[in-house]
Amino acid sequence: MMNTRYVHGYSDREALRLNDQADTLDNIIHNDTIFSKDSLVLEAGCGVGAQTKIIAKKNPDSNFMSVDLSEDSISEAQKLIKALNINNVEFRQADIYNLPYKDETFDNVIICFVLEHLHNPKQALNELKRVLKNGGKIIAIEGDHGSAFFYPDSKYAHSAIDCLIQLQRQSGGNSNIGRELYPLLNSIGLSGISVSPRMVYVDASRPQLVEGFIKNTFTAMIEGVGEKVIKQGIVNRSNFKKGIKDLYRTAQPDGVFSYTFFKGYGTKN
Amino acid sequence: MMNTRYVHGYSDREALRLNDQADTLDNIIHNDTIFSKDSLVLEAGCGVGAQTKIIAKKNPDSNFMSVDLSEDSISEAQKLIKALNINNVEFRQADIYNLPYKDETFDNVIICFVLEHLHNPKQALNELKRVLKNGGKIIAIEGDHGSAFFYPDSKYAHSAIDCLIQLQRQSGGNSNIGRELYPLLNSIGLSGISVSPRMVYVDASRPQLVEGFIKNTFTAMIEGVGEKVIKQGIVNRSNFKKGIKDLYRTAQPDGVFSYTFFKGYGTKN
Numbered sequence: 001m002m003n004t005r006y007v008h009g010y011s012d013r014e015a016l017r018l019n020d021q022a023d024t025l026d027n028i029i030h031n032d033t034i035f036s037k038d039s040l041v042l043e044a045g046c047g048v049g050a051q052t053k054i055i056a057k058k059n060p061d062s063n064f065m066s067v068d069l070s071e072d073s074i075s076e077a078q079k080l081i082k083a084l085n086i087n088n089v090e091f092r093q094a095d096i097y098n099l100p101y102k103d104e105t106f107d108n109v110i111i112c113f114v115l116e117h118l119h120n121p122k123q124a125l126n127e128l129k130r131v132l133k134n135g136g137k138i139i140a141i142e143g144d145h146g147s148a149f150f151y152p153d154s155k156y157a158h159s160a161i162d163c164l165i166q167l168q169r170q171s172g173g174n175s176n177i178g179r180e181l182y183p184l185l186n187s188i189g190l191s192g193i194s195v196s197p198r199m200v201y202v203d204a205s206r207p208q209l210v211e212g213f214i215k216n217t218f219t220a221m222i223e224g225v226g227e228k229v230i231k232q233g234i235v236n237r238s239n240f241k242k243g244i245k246d247l248y249r250t251a252q253p254d255g256v257f258s259y260t261f262f263k264g265y266g267t268k269n
Numbered sequence: 270m271m272n273t274r275y276v277h278g279y280s281d282r283e284a285l286r287l288n289d290q291a292d293t294l295d296n297i298i299h300n301d302t303i304f305s306k307d308s309l310v311l312e313a314g315c316g317v318g319a320q321t322k323i324i325a326k327k328n329p330d331s332n333f334m335s336v337d338l339s340e341d342s343i344s345e346a347q348k349l350i351k352a353l354n355i356n357n358v359e360f361r362q363a364d365i366y367n368l369p370y371k372d373e374t375f376d377n378v379i380i381c382f383v384l385e386h387l388h389n390p391k392q393a394l395n396e397l398k399r400v401l402k403n404g405g406k407i408i409a410i411e412g413d414h415g416s417a418f419f420y421p422d423s424k425y426a427h428s429a430i431d432c433l434i435q436l437q438r439q440s441g442g443n444s445n446i447g448r449e450l451y452p453l454l455n456s457i458g459l460s461g462i463s464v465s466p467r468m469v470y471v472d473a474s475r476p477q478l479v480e481g482f483i484k485n486t487f488t489a490m491i492e493g494v495g496e497k498v499i500k501q502g503i504v505n506r507s508n509f510k511k512g513i514k515d516l517y518r519t520a521q522p523d524g525v526f527s528y529t530f531f532k533g534y535g536t537k538n
Contacts, residue, residue, distance in 0.1 A: 146418050147527070151448045153415070179420045182472040183523040197470045197527065203451040205463065254452040258416070258466065260527070 025213070028198050029112075029141055029261055030054050035062040039107040042067070044096050044128055045114030049077030051141075055110065056081065056089045065106070067094035096124045101131045108132070112141040115184070119172035125188045132268050138190060139265045144178030147260035148218070150250040157250075160222050160243025163229040178262035190266025198261040204253040214257045219247040294482070297467045298381075298410055298530055299323050304331040308376040311336070313365050313397055314383030318346030320410075324379065325350065325358045334375070336363035365393045370400045377401070381410040384453070388441035394457045401537050407459060408534045413447030416529035417487070419519040426519075429491050429512025432498040447531035459535025467530040473522040483526045488516040 033055050035041050039062040046052045046066035056064050066089055068074050074091050081089050094100055096114070109128045115121040128138055145165050150157065168175040177184075182195045202209040223244050230237050250257045302324050304310050308331040315321045315335035325333050335358055337343050343360050350358050363369050365383070378397045384390040397407055414434050419426065437444040446453075451464045471478040492513050499506050519526045 144418070146422070149413070149415050149445075149448060151452065153445065176418075176422065179418060179525050179527065182474070182525055183420065186473075186523065194474065195470070195472060197468050199466050199468050199529070201464070201466045203464060204455075205451070254455065256448045256451055256464075258448065258529070260468070 025200065025217070025261070026054055028200055029263065030058060033058060033110070033139065035059045035108055037061040039063070040065065040105070042099075042101075042106040042109045042128070042131060044099075044109060044111040044124070045069075045117075046077050046091070047073045047113075049080040051110075051112040052077055052089055053080060053084055053086060056086045057084070060088060062088065064089040065092065066090070067092050067096070067099070069093070069095055097127055099127055099131050103130055104133045105131045106133060106136060108137050108139070110139045110141075113143065115140060115142055116168065116175055116177045117171070117173045121174070121177065121184055122187055125184060129188050129190070129268055134269055135267065137265050137267050138185070139263065140181055140185065141261060141263045142178040142181060143259070143261050144176050146176040147178065147258075149258050150247070151254075151256040152246070152249060154243070154246035154249070156239055156243040157246040158243075159235065160240055160247065163234050163240065163243075164222055164225050166234055167225055167229055167232075178260065181262045181264035185264050185266040188266075191269055193264065193266040195262055195264035198263055200257075200259045200261065202257040204255070210251050213259070214251040214255075215248065218257070218259060219244065219251075222247060294469065294486070294530070295323055297469055298532065299327060302327060302379070302408065304328045304377055306330040308332070309334065309374070311368075311370075311375040311378045311397070311400060313368075313378060313380040313393070314338075314386075315346050315360070316342045316382075318349040320379075320381040321346055321358055322349060322353055322355060325355045326353070329357060331357065333358040334361065335359070336361050336365070336368070338362070338364055366396055368396055368400050372399055373402045374400045375402060375405060377406050377408070379408045379410075382412065384409060384411055385437065385444055385446045386440070386442045390443070390446065390453055391456055394453060398457050398459070398537055403538055404536065406534050406536050407454070408532065409450055409454065410530060410532045411447040411450060412528070412530050413445050415445040416447065416527075418527050419516070420523075420525040421515070421518060423512065423515035423518070425508055425512035426515040427512075428504065429509055429516065432503050432509065432512075433491055433494050435503055436494055436498055436501075447529065450531045450533035454533050454535040460538055462533065462535040464531055464533035467532055469526075469528045469530065471526040473524070479520050482528070483520040483524075484517065487526070487528060488513065488520075491516060 041062050041064050043052055043064055043066040046068045052066050071093050074093055078091050109132050111128065118124050132138060145161055148161055165175040182193060185193045200209065200213055202214055226240055229235050230240055249255060310331050310333050312321055312333055312335040315337050321335050335346065340362050343362055347360050378401050380397065387393050401407060414430055417430055434444040451462060454462045469478065469482055471483055495509055498504050499509055518524060
């Protein structure tokens with residue numbers, strides 16, 4: 001059984017960040033996350049419920065089984081879903097590499113922002129495929145930190161982003177996994193695979209994304225690993241601070257920021 | 270009067286490449302390049318007519334004045350447009366920094382893949398604004414080589430791309446200008462500015478773009494400056510060849526390639 005360390009940590013601030021993120025990106029990522037009526041859907045790696053609340057609300061006639069390795073995250077997610085009066089989600093602690101379900105249990109499976117943290121995403125996808133019914137779909141959604149570019153450009157900003165990529169790699173994960181969704185879904189033998197990039201392009205004409213994405217999601221995420229990467233000697237404090245400053249600089253009225261999420265699906269048959 | 274050296278050269282092969290490119294990207298870039306009936310449109314920097322043929326065909330009820338600094342390119346473009354029986358384009362040799370037109374001559378202006386080559390894109394845009402009627406629109410379309418990412422990732426491939434970026438910079442241009450369209454259009458005081466990214470995402474499910482974009486457009490473009498950048502000592506032959514090989518590698522069935530064009534417009538008033 002493999003273990004997963006969650007690179008962003010489990011702090012309250014991190015839980016808040018993930019919820020901010022989901023609120024802002026809701027439409028870009030989940031506009032078409034629609035399951036058929038009475039579907040039983042497995043959400044693999046629900047974390048604190050940031051995606052759970054969106055997809056469960058969008059699909060009131062589907063039932064969700066949301067699992068995560070972390071009991072603490074499950075407990076947070078449960079509180080969130082209860083507070084929002086969402087009634088179509090059941091939670092369970094489970095290991096994504098070894099799910100406590102029989103073959104062909106679920107009509108569909110969704111996995112959001114989880115594969116990036118795994119040592120062996122292919123093995124996890126194969127396990128998801130095992131519990132998926134024939135004819136069912138796996139939907140996978142991932143970011144790709146290597147897709148980020150911005151104006152003004154800054155080598156310090158790129159190097160601060162690289163810190164998180166390196167940290168993720170040290171934990172056995174892959175921050176640039178978004179671009180790999182097509183070959184990954186293909187490698188487990190799904191059919192009808194389709195991957196669509198979801199670019200978040202932000203300039204001053206989109207003030208909500210300037211706040212919600214550049215500042216409160218992306219830069220906050222990079223900033224959040226600062227102490228860890230400085231302590232580990234991946235970067236020195238001064239250069240990291242320059243990088244964070246330059247990332248915030250892209251939120252100025254003449255700045256531009258671009259980041260791409262990838263959403264892919266494939267069918268078991 | 271400023272002069273522009275065109276970094277890709279004026280060879281026949283280059284002319285062919287530009288036409289391949291436009292055919293493949295036609296829909297992604299020009300799906301919404303629509304001018305109102307009887308518009309008089311200035312196309313600034315038409316080159317060999319690769320974009321001219323698309324926009325003139327798409328807008329049979331508009332009239333185009335297509336200008337370029339190079340007499341040779343104009344002559345190529347004229348041949349192409351004549352061969353295609355397109356009758357709504359007039360060509361003229363002109364300097365984009367000093368256009369031979371009175372103020373407020375054109376209903377609209379379009380400029381595609383030209384700003385990247387200019388020493389002073391803002392000055393050029395101001396000149397385009399001068400010849401634009403009040404209430405008219407400037408449409409600008411640019412690529413951004415820094416937006417390219419791919420799977421498998423490769424530092425040699427990135428470094429080969431950087432060669433073209435450096436070459437462009439030496440010529441006074443900017444290969445990463447796509448991301449700057451918003452601040453550029455804003456800097457000349459247009460209103461209602463909107464920039465939309467046009468990502469070309471290619472995986473094995475899109476074989477036409479594998480051939481037409483990864484191989485015949487992007488990698489061919491990088492390959493095309495090889496002798497020049499090796500001669501200038503920007504890169505050694507062995508590393509450049511590795512980079513090109515790795516770019517072609519992304520066209521394999523498990524490869525992925527992503528590149529973003531930007532299309533922006535703004536109104537004079």
